[in-house]
Amino acid sequence: MQLKKLILILFLCSHFSSRLMAASVDTISINALLQILTHQQALTHQNNKFTKGTFPTFRTYHFNAAKPDDNIFYTALIVFTLRDLYSNFNTSDKVLVDSIIQNALPAFKKFKNTSGRNTYNFWPTKPSIVFPNGGWLNLMNTSMALPDDMDDTVISLMALNTDSTDAQKVHLLMQQYVNLRNGKKNRSAPKILRHYPTYSTWFGDKMPVDFDICVLSNVLYFVYKNNLPVSKADSVAINLIKTCIRSNYLQSKSAMIAPHYQRLPVILYHLARLMSLPNFHGLDNERKELINMTHQLLNQASTHDFDKIILSTALLKWHDHPFQNNIITTQSFSDFVFNNDFVFFKATMGSILPSVIKSLFNFLNIGVFNYNSPSYNIVLLLEYLVLQNQNTIS
Numbered sequence: 001m002q003l004k005k006l007i008l009i010l011f012l013c014s015h016f017s018s019r020l021m022a023a024s025v026d027t028i029s030i031n032a033l034l035q036i037l038t039h040q041q042a043l044t045h046q047n048n049k050f051t052k053g054t055f056p057t058f059r060t061y062h063f064n065a066a067k068p069d070d071n072i073f074y075t076a077l078i079v080f081t082l083r084d085l086y087s088n089f090n091t092s093d094k095v096l097v098d099s100i101i102q103n104a105l106p107a108f109k110k111f112k113n114t115s116g117r118n119t120y121n122f123w124p125t126k127p128s129i130v131f132p133n134g135g136w137l138n139l140m141n142t143s144m145a146l147p148d149d150m151d152d153t154v155i156s157l158m159a160l161n162t163d164s165t166d167a168q169k170v171h172l173l174m175q176q177y178v179n180l181r182n183g184k185k186n187r188s189a190p191k192i193l194r195h196y197p198t199y200s201t202w203f204g205d206k207m208p209v210d211f212d213i214c215v216l217s218n219v220l221y222f223v224y225k226n227n228l229p230v231s232k233a234d235s236v237a238i239n240l241i242k243t244c245i246r247s248n249y250l251q252s253k254s255a256m257i258a259p260h261y262q263r264l265p266v267i268l269y270h271l272a273r274l275m276s277l278p279n280f281h282g283l284d285n286e287r288k289e290l291i292n293m294t295h296q297l298l299n300q301a302s303t304h305d306f307d308k309i310i311l312s313t314a315l316l317k318w319h320d321h322p323f324q325n326n327i328i329t330t331q332s333f334s335d336f337v338f339n340n341d342f343v344f345f346k347a348t349m350g351s352i353l354p355s356v357i358k359s360l361f362n363f364l365n366i367g368v369f370n371y372n373s374p375s376y377n378i379v380l381l382l383e384y385l386v387l388q389n390q391n392t393i394s
Contacts, residue, residue: 028333030089033382034096037078040375041103049133051124053107055375059347066372070132071122072111073152073345074373079104079159081379088386108156118170119148119203120156122347147204150174151215151260154222167226174199174219178233179209186211190249190256198236201260213241214261217270224280238282241271245286250293259348265307266344268294272314291320298322306342306377309384316387342377343370 037055044050049068050057054075058066082097089097110126113119123129128145157167179186180197186209187194193211199219200209216237223234244250244257255262261270271290275283283290297303298311312322347369 030382030385031093031096033378033385034093034100037100037375037378038096040378041100051107051110053103053105055373057371057373057375059369059371061369068133069371070124070129071371072108072120072156073122074371074376075104075107076120076152076155076159078376078379080155081383083159083161085383085386088390105160108160111152111156113148117148117173118153118157118162118166119173120152121148122146122152147202147207149201149203149215150177150199150219151201151212153203154218158222158225164226164228167222168228171223171226171228171231173203175231175233177203179211184209188256188259190247190253192247193240193243193257196236196240196243198233198240210259211240212258212260213244214258214267214270216241217274220280220282221274221277224274224277227279241283242286245283245289255348260346261344262346262348263307263343264293265297265303265311268297269310269314272317276317287318291315291318294318294320304342305336306340306380309380313380313384313387316384316391321391340374340377341372343372344376344380345371347371 040055041053043056044054045052047056047068050070051072054070054072055078057069057071057074059069060066079101082101086094086097108120110124111120111122112125113121114125114128123132123146125148130145153170157170162170177200178197179200180195184200185194186196186200188208189211196211198211199216200207201212201215202210220234220237222228223230244253249257250264250267254264254267258267261267268290271283272294274280275287294311294314298308298315303311315322
């Protein structure tokens with residue numbers, strides 16, 4: 001983690017006053033957070049380890065030092081979230097947001113499908129790179145190249161503000177990558193889920209089928225946000241999520257049903273984001289159970305600070321209220337950033353393996369890469385503050 005800390009320390013020291021460095025997290029303003037985002041994005045203009053216009057992201061494997069990882073995932077999430085919150089910003093904040101978005105948009109071309117298809121990859125495709133800055137791993141940039149995936153595709157398309165016509169074309173393409181199609185069957189999910197004909201995570205024809213309910217939540221968000229016709233695979237995705245909730249899999253098998261996210265607080269955040277859409281009612285009957293689950297996690301003393309933030313955001317999206325007021329601690333903002341080990345996303349090499357082997361990989365933490373993006377963490381904090389302000393005003 002030393003490289004990440006060094007970059008952030010140099011960045012903050014060069015751009016911000018000691019007053020801001022010492023500011024407490026609970027008093028920092030939305031404008032200050034947007035200014036920090038602007039400067040973090042500027043870091044990638046100066047550092048060739050990242051694509052210009054993206055935001056610095058780092059991956060860690062076990063106890064190895066953090067390595068810079070050039071991906072579009074976190075940048076897409078940041079732009080998508082800022083667009084979603086846009087109407088809540090004041091005029092001066094909108095100027096900063098507009099600048100962040102415009103500086104990010106050109107970067108997406110580097111991660112788009114090489115044939116021109118409107119799908120996106122986690123890593124660069126022009127040229128193909130796996131585990132950027134990975135040393136000997138980069139000798140296999142071609143042989144180990146991953147296919148485009150539905151998660152990066154739908155998040156990127158929403159970040160790019162793709163119109164509904166183009167969204168519909170991608171949605172039609174997605175129907176070709178469904179479990180049980182062309183003789184392919186999911187063998188990595190719990191047994192009761194393997195017959196569900198819904199989306200695989202991957203667009204690859206040779207890639208095994210892989211379910212992730214966070215990915216499915218993002219796909220459904222994309223469908224309902226764009227008011228697309230609901231397909232059979234969409235309806236089945238909703239039923240699969242319901243089965244996971246009813247079977248207690250969110251708590252007992254979170255790494256199995258969400259292999260690329262793995263953790264319950266992150267799953268709940270995804271479900272709340274989907275359920276915040278006014279035209280989505282597919283999980284209305286599960287709302288109370290999900291809210292109770294979220295409160296239980298929030299009340300645990302061991303819950304990570306950033307988990308508290310996303311859990312509280314989830315409650316606000318459900319129009320509920322966190323019981324406690326001390327969600328954000330009064331530590332300095334610099335400490336909050338430098339000492340934060342929050343993981344939102346995980347790259348899991350065992351996600352496509354048969355369920356027994358997949359469970360063993362998860363238990364032994366084999367092939368799991370933790371991804372950390374200080375910039376996205378700041379956006380999650382910003383999102384919570386915006387929603388909290390909304391709740392206070394209303």
